[in-house]
Amino acid sequence: MTLRAGVFAACAVLFGLCLAASPAVRAQTAPALGVTATTVTLGIEDTVNSFSTDEENLGFRLAFQEANAAGPIHGRTITWKGYPRKGGDAAAEAVANATRLIDVDGVLALVNWGGPQSMTLRTLTAERRVPYLFPHTALVSSEGQRYLFTSFPRFEGEAAVMFPYLARERKLTRLGIIHDVNAYGQLFRERLTALAPTGGYTVVGNVPVDARDPADLTAGLKRLVDAGATAVVMALYPAQGKKVVEAKGALGWTGTLVPVGPLTDEQFLKVPGDHANGALGFCYYPDPDESPEPGVAAYRAAMARFHPGRPRNRYSLYGYVYGRLVVEGLRRAGRDLTRDRLVDALESLRDWDAGGIMPPVSFSATDHHAQPAGFVCTLDGGRFRPLSGWITP
Numbered sequence: 232m233t234l235r236a237g238v239f240a241a242c243a244v245l246f247g248l249c250l251a252a253s254p255a256v257r258a259q260t261a262p263a264l265g266v267t268a269t270t271v272t273l274g275i276e277d278t279v280n281s282f283s284t285d286e287e288n289l290g291f292r293l294a295f296q297e298a299n300a301a302g303p304i305h306g307r308t309i310t311w312k313g314y315p316r317k318g319g320d321a322a323a324e325a326v327a328n329a330t331r332l333i334d335v336d337g338v339l340a341l342v343n344w345g346g347p348q349s350m351t352l353r354t355l356t357a358e359r360r361v362p363y364l365f366p367h368t369a370l371v372s373s374e375g376q377r378y379l380f381t382s383f384p385r386f387e388g389e390a391a392v393m394f395p396y397l398a399r400e401r402k403l404t405r406l407g408i409i410h411d412v413n414a415y416g417q418l419f420r421e422r423l424t425a426l427a428p429t430g431g432y433t434v435v436g437n438v439p440v441d442a443r444d445p446a447d448l449t450a451g452l453k454r455l456v457d458a459g460a461t462a463v464v465m466a467l468y469p470a471q472g473k474k475v476v477e478a479k480g481a482l483g484w485t486g487t488l489v490p491v492g493p494l495t496d497e498q499f500l501k502v503p504g505d506h507a508n509g510a511l512g513f514c515y516y517p518d519p520d521e522s523p524e525p526g527v528a529a530y531r532a533a534m535a536r537f538h539p540g541r542p543r544n545r546y547s548l549y550g551y552v553y554g555r556l557v558v559e560g561l562r563r564a565g566r567d568l569t570r571d572r573l574v575d576a577l578e579s580l581r582d583w584d585a586g587g588i589m590p591p592v593s594f595s596a597t598d599h600h601a602q603p604a605g606f607v608c609t610l611d612g613g614r615f616r617p618l619s620g621w622i623t624p
Contacts, residue, residue, distance in 0.1 A: 265337055265339025266568050268307075269303070270307055271310070274342065275311045275343060275344075277313035277328075278315065279321070281321075282546075283493055284367070287343055290530075290547035293533050293537055293551050293554065294558055297536075298555075300536075307561075307568075309558070316328070322346065322347045322351070323348075325346070326348050326351050329352055333355070339362070340363070342364050343365060347370065347415070353371045356378050357376060357378055361378060362380070363378055364557055364560075365380055367383075367546075369387075370415065373600050378574060379599060382553055383602050383605070384624065386491070388623075389491060390426060391426065393491065393511075394464075395426065395429070404432045406432050407435045407436045407460035407464070408465075409438045409475055410466035410467065411466060411467055436455050438455060440471050443468055443471065448475050448477075452479065460486060461487065462486055463475070465488060467490075473500070479506045480504045480506035489512065493546075495608070496545050496615075505613065508610055511607070513606070514607075515545070516589065517617075518614055519543040519548045525586045526552060526586020527587065529586060530551045530588070556577075556583070559577075561573065561576075589602045590621050
């Protein structure tokens with residue numbers, strides 16, 4: 232080899248190495264994060280010992296199990312990974328685990344991760360450009376967000392439907408509220424007050440609850456009853472809500488309880504004596520045990536197949552239908568799967584059939600919210616039964 236040829240060869244090698252090291256080429260040649268030739272890995276929380284969260288995630292996994300049993304999607308099965316919380320601050324530990332899944336494990340997307348931590352995760356996933364799919368929360372909005380897809384009706388919309396409904400349709404015009412002290416409870420307290428001038432009702436008082444598992448809430452409910460409340464809104468978590476129902480029985484109060492948000496679920500209001508009977512709420516999903524809707528029937532069949540004997544509920548039904556949405560996005564994204572192609576695929580959905588679990592779903596580049604509608608329901612004989620069709624606030 233001549234000197235000139237050697238120089239040209241060395242330059243060619245050096246150019247090739249530089250080109251291969253460039254971010255643009257690495258992005259084109261490296262495997263997509265969370266994707267191998269045979270698997271796609273999603274980030275979903277491990278067991279957290281919260282009934283609602285654990286059941287939601289069981290529902291998501293149920294949809295993924297069902298999809299895997301039907302055969303690989305473009306040659307890949309769906310896997311998932313998560314880490315347990317350590318028993319400290321729940322929201323902080325959830326954020327830490329999600330960050331680890333993104334930065335260390337390189338999952339394709341985060342699935343669920345609802346609750347107060349969603350406000351931090353919305354920012355984190357936007358910065359990392361990671362799809363954040365269907366967190367069980369109404370605390371965050373997907374408006375203007377590229378990577379966040381939200382799920383059920385916003386709490387502001389629920390309040391706008393329910394609080395005036397109580398006054399105008401049920402003649403319940405003196406309302407009180409018992410609420411958790413966190414952002415979820417504060418939101419409903421603030422909306423109850425803000426909507427009163429146009430909603431036709433008076434707010435007689437509010438009772439904050441700072442313990443997730445309080446020993447007794449009789450004194451708090453009595454304060455509202457003594458103020459003349461004809462209905463009491465409960466912006467609470469399950470253990471708190473049950474204590475209010477018990478307090479209603481202990482006081483012999485015959486007024487109306489109004490659970491909001493995820494508390495509108497039969498099992499969370501069940502205490503001896505059926506004191507919650509007649510409660511009014513804004514339901515997001517049909518009865519998981521009794522509904523004849525085809526999507527609910529498919530959920531029951533999947534539960535019987537993969538979790539025989541396990542009780543059904545609206546939380547796992549939620550996870551199941553939104554897990555099916557994730558599966559549909561993976562199908563539409565094709566074999567050349569990346570985080571952005573998954574987002575693009577979901578944005579292509581038009582009138583996706585949820586089998587009656589919720590209204591048909593459509594997304595676009597400017598609309599990532601799956602379900603704006605719910606229906607008014609009442610607790611009758613231990614089951615929430617519809618009083619209306621789908622209502623979009």
